[in-house]
Structure formats: structure tokens, C-alpha cells
Amino acid sequence: MAAIPYDLIFEILSYLPSKTLMRFRTVSKKFNSLITDPRFSRLHHRRSRDRLFALSAISKHRGSDSLDLRIFLTDENNETIHEFTRCFYKDRVNRIIGSNHQLLCFVLDNSLSLYDPINRDFLELPSPSPRRVRSPHSVSFGFVDSTMQYKVIRWYLSHGSNLVFEVLTLTVTRGCRLEISPWRLSEKHCPYLLRHSSPPVHVDEYVYWRSYDSQIVSFSLPDETFSVLxxxxxxxxxxxxxxxxxxxxxxxxxxxxxxxxxxxxxxxxxxxxxxxxxxxxxxxxxxxxxxxxxxxxxxxxxxxxxxxxxxxxxxxxxxxxxxxxxxxxKTTRGTEELRGELQLCHYVDGLLSLKNVFYS
Structure with missing residues (x-):
């Protein structure tokens, strides 16, 4: 290793899948230091974005108070990596939101959870302020590459020109640890009311939605500012x-x-x-x-x-x-009628583990 330039090793390792890199961390202190370097995490993320994985989930109710979610994980060649079924008791999965990064967000009736498809780990997120838990809201989830942060946002129903929202920030720190900050309440001027029937969508470092007057509104995740497209x-x-x-x-x-x-x-x-x-x-x-x-x-x-x-x-x-x-x-082909609700989102390979989390 001493004869190979450090930058070259840095470059070569950035193309490897995360599970291989996790094994390499045990090879030596130098390998561990390199792989847990935030600069390496950022480069590995950029490389991984060219190799998208897909998660397909079919939900089916089992009785009146439980739901089975059958999850399929496939690679960029549409080959199945693994599949499994998870039961949600008294909590329905409303949406599964991708972030163009490793983690996904499961929006349930009564809670929010992160899901790591690579390691098949779930992590329930902290609840927002108690007085707003039951308030009508929509949820956004995205990743800010420049700051290596995930952001979960709860948008509340607004009747004026100001939009009230809460932000939960999850920062990727050295050692590929995930630091979760408390929910932060914010209110900003935005005359374009969010349509809760049209959930916000995330692209790169922006969230977009359709307003009631059919405008396309964007929200910058790094700056937390609004604009119109x-x-x-x-x-x-x-x-x-x-x-x-x-x-x-x-x-x-x-x-x-x-x-x-x-x-x-x-x-x-x-x-x-x-x-x-x-x-x-x-x-x-x-x-x-x-x-x-x-x-x-x-x-x-x-x-x-x-x-x-x-x-x-x-x-x-x-x-x-x-x-x-x-x-x-110019052809369209169909399948048999589904007996459940299908959701599909994409994610990329990453070095995080939901077992390596701390709260600030």
C-alpha cells in the first residue's frame, strides 16, 4: 500500500460497493481512516448515483388493524437482490420517499421511519412537537450533498401567506455516523399554498409541489427558501x-x-x-x-x-x-389487476448504518 499513491487508492475504492468497503475497514487503520473520511463518503456517493437500485413495495391489508408490506430490492440490471415481507401493526404505510441517497423515509399514519435497504434496518424517528403531531400535514425527505445532511420536513396546512413547517436534520459525520438533531419549527413567507392532495417531490437539493393556483413552487433544502418555476x-x-x-x-x-x-x-x-x-x-x-x-x-x-x-x-x-x-x-403493455397498492422508489449505495446513530 505504501508504494501506491494515496489519491489513487482513494479513487479506486470509491467505485466499490459499500458491503465490500465495510470489510476493507477491518484490513488496517489506514483503510479505516480513508473509508470513514467525509470526503470519501461524498465521492462514493457521486460514483454510486450512476448505479441506481430500486425498491418496489406492495401493501396488502391483513385484517382491520395490520398491513403486510412485501418489499423487493433490485439492482440496475433489474435482478432481485432480496425480497421480504414486513408487517405493520395499527400503522399504515402512506408513502415511501427516496432521497437520491442511501436512506428512504417511510411515512406512516402515526410515525416516521428511516429504512436502509442495503442492511434492511429500520429506525423510527423522533416525534415532532406534541401540539402539532395530529395537525394536517405533508412530508418531504431529501439529501443535501453539499452539507452531507438528510432533511425531513413536515409541511402544515396554511391559510395565510406564511407557511409553517418543521425540519428534522440528520447529519453524516466522520466514521459514517448519523447525528440526529431535534425538530426545528420555522415559518416563512410563501403566498403559494401547498396542495396536500399533491405530495411534494424531491429532486437533488430541492423540493417541488403544485400550488392551489397551479404554480410550480420550489423549496431549497440548503437555504430553506422558496421560488416559483x-x-x-x-x-x-x-x-x-x-x-x-x-x-x-x-x-x-x-x-x-x-x-x-x-x-x-x-x-x-x-x-x-x-x-x-x-x-x-x-x-x-x-x-x-x-x-x-x-x-x-x-x-x-x-x-x-x-x-x-x-x-x-x-x-x-x-x-x-x-x-x-x-x-x-409506440406500444403499451399491461399486467393483471393489482390486489394491493404498489410503490416504487430509487436509492443509491452508501456507507451508513442505522445502528451507528446518536442524538444531539
Whole structure:
């Protein structure tokens, strides 16, 4: 090792999977010091973002007070790593939120939990301020690469120009430890009210949502400031008739912001994305025909699960089936009707362990 430049070792190890690196930490003190260096964690994260893993979860109720969640973990080649079933008693899993990093956030009826898919560990997070536990709210979860911090945000229902929210910060420290700070209450000016029926989505270091007046609002996780994005051409119409039959949803998938515009009259959806994360220009990527007898009578009947190059995976809500669209062949194939609720999100390899946590 003494004959090999330190920077070269640093570079080579950054391409290895986390489980291999965990074994390497026991080789020597130098290897352990290198792998637990925050600079190495940041470089390993950047390398890992090119190799996305996927978590698919199908929930099925078992009686009136329990729910079985069947979880499948697959690699970038769609090969199954492992699968298992976890039972949630008297607590329903409402959403599973990815962070473009290692950890996922499980939003349950009565609590929030972190999940590490690599080591299959769960960690229940501290409760927010007692007087707000039962308040109507939405949850966001994201990772700030520049500060190596996860942030969990609870957005509360607002009736004025100020938006009240609570932030839980989880900082990755030396030794790949996770430091959890107390919940912090904040209130900032934001005239665009959050639609709780359209959950916020996370892309890189921003959270996006649709406001009640159909604006696209962004929230910077590092600065905790608000701004408004320009909308794609399909939403710039002043035609009231078109406004009544168009519904759009936002998605954060594979590190990009996507907008799905549902055209109920044409029984089709248009999929848009921005040409660059710093650009205000939107590009229409696909137009997918969705043939459903209930489409013309349903708001947002389409849920996009994944999109990669020329392929789109989506779910029709009526009926509850998963569809696969191939843009090269302009074909759509479906599956049998689902007997449960399907959720899908992506994560990347990482060096954290939920057993190595402390509270500040």
C-alpha cells in the first residue's frame, strides 16, 4: 500500500460497493481512516448515483388493524437482490420517499421511519412537537450533498401567506455516523399554498409541489427558501375549457423533475422534463395513449412509477393495473389487476448504518 499513491487508492475504492468497503475497514487503520473520511463518503456517493437500485413495495391489508408490506430490492440490471415481507401493526404505510441517497423515509399514519435497504434496518424517528403531531400535514425527505445532511420536513396546512413547517436534520459525520438533531419549527413567507392532495417531490437539493393556483413552487433544502418555476407550454393556455380537463402531477424520478400532463379529452398523457436543472425550458419527452373507460371522468388517473430512456412504467388507478410503455415501438403493455397498492422508489449505495446513530 505504501508504494501506491494515496489519491489513487482513494479513487479506486470509491467505485466499490459499500458491503465490500465495510470489510476493507477491518484490513488496517489506514483503510479505516480513508473509508470513514467525509470526503470519501461524498465521492462514493457521486460514483454510486450512476448505479441506481430500486425498491418496489406492495401493501396488502391483513385484517382491520395490520398491513403486510412485501418489499423487493433490485439492482440496475433489474435482478432481485432480496425480497421480504414486513408487517405493520395499527400503522399504515402512506408513502415511501427516496432521497437520491442511501436512506428512504417511510411515512406512516402515526410515525416516521428511516429504512436502509442495503442492511434492511429500520429506525423510527423522533416525534415532532406534541401540539402539532395530529395537525394536517405533508412530508418531504431529501439529501443535501453539499452539507452531507438528510432533511425531513413536515409541511402544515396554511391559510395565510406564511407557511409553517418543521425540519428534522440528520447529519453524516466522520466514521459514517448519523447525528440526529431535534425538530426545528420555522415559518416563512410563501403566498403559494401547498396542495396536500399533491405530495411534494424531491429532486437533488430541492423540493417541488403544485400550488392551489397551479404554480410550480420550489423549496431549497440548503437555504430553506422558496421560488416559483416557469410552467411548460401545455399549461400556459388561458382557455378555461382546457383548464377543466387538464390535470398535471409532479414526480422526482432518477434525479430529475418530471411533469405529467393528463389530457382527459384525448385520453392521453404528456410527459415533460426540464432541459437542464438550472434552465426554465421544458421539453416534451413522450405522449402516452391511455385507454381506460373511466379516464374521461377521473382526475389524475395516471401515476408514473419510473421512466428511463425510452421506457415508462406507470399505474392506472381505474382499473388498478401497471402499464409498460415502449417509446421506440409506440406500444403499451399491461399486467393483471393489482390486489394491493404498489410503490416504487430509487436509492443509491452508501456507507451508513442505522445502528451507528446518536442524538444531539
Amino acid at each position: 416557469s410552467r411548460p407550454p401545455c399549461l400556459s393556455t388561458k382557455n378555461q375549457r382546457l383548464e377543466n380537463v387538464r390535470e398535471f402531477m409532479l414526480y422526482g424520478i432518477r434525479g430529475k423533475l418530471w411533469l405529467v400532463d393528463c389530457d382527459n379529452l384525448e385520453q392521453a398523457v404528456d410527459i415533460w422534463t426540464r432541459s437542464d436543472e438550472r434552465s426554465s425550458n421544458w421539453i416534451k419527452v413522450h405522449r402516452v395513449g391511455v385507454f381506460s373507460e373511466r379516464l374521461a371522468y377521473t382526475r389524475s388517473p395516471f401515476e408514473m412509477l419510473d421512466i428511463h430512456r425510452d421506457f415508462v412504467l406507470f399505474r392506472l388507478l381505474h382499473p388498478n393495473v401497471v402499464m409498460y410503455y415502449d417509446a421506440r415501438e
